[in-house]
Amino acid sequence: MTLEDLVRLRRARDVMDRDYAQPLNVPALASVALMSPGHFSRSFRAAYGETPYSYLMTRRVERAKALLRRGDMSVTDVCFAVGCTSLGSFSTRFTELVGESPSVYRARRHDAGAAIPACVAKIFTRPVRNGGAETGVAS
Known part of the structure; x- marks a missing residue:
């Protein structure tokens, strides 16, 4: 995983931290990270040890x-x-x-x-x- 990917994932994680009460889903978060939904989910789990949904919950x-x-x-x-x-x-x-x-x-x-x-x-x-x-x- 590149440093650029980690920066993009952090941007999506920051959105979850800040906007947790909003209706967020993987496609919306993937677009924040400039990734496809599948790549975003796999990369997020690899970087943070849990799925985007689990982190948000x-x-x-x-x-x-x-x-x-x-x-x-x-x-x-x-x-x-x-x-x-x-x-x-x-x-x-x-x-x-x-x-x-x-x-x-x-x-x-x-x-x-x-x-x-x-x-x-x-x-x-x-x-x-x-x-x-x-x-x-x-x-």
């Missing part, structure tokens, strides 16, 4: 966790606020990444991490597959 779940911790929105409202169109798919992916359903996550107390700066908390609360965190600490 992780961003959406990460944002959903923040909204659910506030406690002033229903799970359904959070689902749509982060760009998901199916409550069932959102709940399934949330549970897969976080280890508990959005309703259970919303209902439990979250004040233990209130004194932790957001930039540090983000590292430990980032949802990843199998319920672990990138740092090896369970979220």
Whole structure:
């Protein structure tokens, strides 16, 4: 993979990070990266270790966790606020990444991490597959 390809993939990843609540799909993201959809998907997975869809859903779940911790929105409202169109798919992916359903996550107390700066908390609360965190600490 060339440096130019990595720059293009980063551009598409930045779009997912910034516009996670928008209806994004592989063809749209591939056009941002100036690649065909198939080449984009393969290259993205090779560069980042997950599919574009998986990366986007992780961003959406990460944002959903923040909204659910506030406690002033229903799970359904959070689902749509982060760009998901199916409550069932959102709940399934949330549970897969976080280890508990959005309703259970919303209902439990979250004040233990209130004194932790957001930039540090983000590292430990980032949802990843199998319920672990990138740092090896369970979220």
